[in-house]
Amino acid sequence: MGQSPSFPLSKSSPPPLCRRSLSSSMAPPMPALPVPAGSGSIAPFVAPPPARDHTQDLPDEILTLVFASLTPAERNACSLACARWKEVDAATRHRLSLEARALLGDAAPHLFARFTAVTKLALRCARGSGADSLSDEGATLVAAALPSDRLARLKLRGLRQLSDAGLASLVAAAPVLRKLSVASCTFGPKAFVAVLRSCPLLEDLSVKRLRGLTDTSGAVTAITEDILFPPASSLRSVCLKDLYSALCFVPLIASSPNLRSLKILRCSGAWDQPLEVIAARAPGLVEIHLERLQVGDRGLMAVSACTNLEVLFLVKTPECTDAGIISVAQNCHKLRKLHIDGWRTNRIGDHGLMAVARGCPDLQELVLIGVNPTVQSLRMLGEHCRMLERLALCGCDTVGDTEIICLAERCAALKKLCIKGCPVSDRGMGALNGGCPSLVKVKLKRCRGVSYACVEHLKVARGDSFSISLDIVLEHDAGGASENAVQETGQVQITELTGQMAAMDLPTNAAGAQSFAQANSRMRSVMSALRRRFGNPPPM
Known part of the structure; x- marks a missing residue:
């Protein structure tokens, strides 16, 4: 009945159409054949030659x-x-960051044979790596492959299998190392003896969250600990952060006579006596950061022996008072930056700031957080510190309109002003319209007495070169029209919460009673916050 195909077909053979499509897609393009003139057929498409890659030039x-x-x-x-x-x-x-797994030692020769110009190396390991991080044996293989004549910066993060010997092998392969940063590692302070011996050019040392530190009880025990650090004449900067017992590094700091920058942040221990030792051995300190430390006026008096001090940060050191600030101001006349976070203890106030005004005429930046200055100290700062360019007043309950007017009249060099959580209003901010001729930027936050209309007026009055931002938190509203709507929204929320509390099932046992009491307490706290925010709900 029907004609058979011209070639046999098997069950496993694809249809002829598939074969033709496969062969045509894989075969190279055929050259175009000449078409006779007048034949009426369309000439086949000829692909243009590939574009020239100009990046090769x-x-x-x-x-x-x-x-x-x-x-x-x-x-x-x-x-x-x-x-x-x-x-x-x-x-x-020049910069290379590697995942410091256990197998990195085997791959290190091939990696550093390819990247021969590396000067900054970072070895990182994730928190959950556990025993899979780089070990001492792997560190030895990595050290053998390092470009020892070039490596200037080394950063180690989360190497929990690396001991003192592993760090010693790494730094021994980097004799020209200038910056070392370690964090979340398990070696102890003795490992840094090898660091100072192997890296005579080391300038910057940062140590954070070490897990191999032993507990030290008191400053005297830490200072007399039997760790002999070699002299570090090239060391310029030391940063200790989040260390359970950082006092064991005091001998290392004391062995750095040319130290310029010292940062001790959130470290345990009593630091008054160690600061005395450090200031006596490194009197050339220019920058000191002290944050959340057990340090008082005795420590600040020791710091005042560094007559070249230019930058001082005191953050959440509640034992420091006006007496310590006065000692610093009387001896450190080159002070340019002063940051004080008083933590609302009211131990640093007008007396200390007036001493700063008299003794630090080159002051350029002043940040006061939780400190309560008045017109008396701000007037002296404006009169004596003629180079004051940056001022921040945060959480200062005594800074109101009168103080801002005083700043506008006295601080002619002021360029940047930040005010947060202070009881200022449009009256005080309006004084900036004609005062502070050098002012270019103002930042306002949590200042509910300042309106957006005042901000817009200052923008127009001072011109395009002036920038001002207003961020009001927990405000009733910027305009009076929407205030009623917000009030109603708050009342609805309070009403809904009251209904939810009424619909709660009473507990049936002691455990349920305790859970219910906790939930009830939390709910009352939420309702109190809403009442403070939106006012009392209407009677139901």
Whole structure:
């Protein structure tokens, strides 16, 4: 009945159409055949030649500049584009960050054979890695492959399997190291003896959250601990942060006579006596940061022996009073930046700030948080500190309109002003319209007495070069029209919460009674906050 196909078909053979489509898609394109004139047929499409890759004309120096402006992820992607880009990237990459797993030691020779220009190396390990992080044996293999003549910066993060010996092997392979940063590692202070011996050019040392520190009870025990640190004449900056017992590093700091910057942040122990030792051994300190430390006026008096001090941060040190600030102001006449977070203890006030005004005429930046200055001290600051350019007043209950008017009249060099949580209003801010001729930026936050109309007026009056921002938190509303709507919304929320409390099931046992009491207490706290925010609800 029907004609059979011209070639046999098997069950496993695809249809002829599939074969033709597969062969046509995989075969190279056929050259176009000449078409006779007048035949009426359409000439076949001929693909244009590939566009010229002009990036091949760029010299390696230009590619290096382009790669230097990219992020690490973008640079990694570009290195996969072609063989030339891969070679240029490898030969010019100075910063390298590696996941410090246990197998890194085996891959290190191939990695550093490719990246020969690395000067900044970061070895990181995630928190959940556990025993899979780099060990001492792996650190030895990495150290053998490091570019020892180039590596200037080393950062270690989360290497919990690395001991004192592992750190010693790494730093021994980096004799020109200038900056070392370690965090969340398990080695102790003795490991840094090898660091100072192997890296005579070390300038910057940062130690955070070490887990291998032993407990020290009292400053005397820590200072006389049997750890002999070699002299670190090149060390310029030391940062200790979140250390359970940072007092064991006092001998290291004391062995750095040329130290310029010292930051001790959130470290346990009594620091008055250690600061006396440090100031006696490193009198050239220029910058000191003390945050959440057990330090008082005795420690500040020791700091005042550093007559070249230019930057002082006192953050949440409740034992410091006006007496310590007065001692610093009387001896540190080069002070340029002063940050004080009084933590609302009211132990630092007008007396200390007036001493700063008299003794620190070069002051350029002053930040007061939880400190309550008045017109008396602010007037002296404006009169004596003629170079004061940046001022921040945060949570100062005594700073109102009178104080802002005083600043507007006295601070001619002021450029940036920040006011947060202070009882100022439009009257005080209006004084900035004609005062502080150098003022270019004002930031207001949680100042409910200042209206947006006042802000807009200042913008128009001072011109385009002036910037001002207002962020009102927990305000009733900026305009009177929407205030009633907000009030009604708050009353509805309170009414709904009251209904929910009424619909609660009473407990049937003691455990339920305790849980219900806790929930009831939390609910009352929420309702009290809503009442303070929106007012009392209407009677039901």
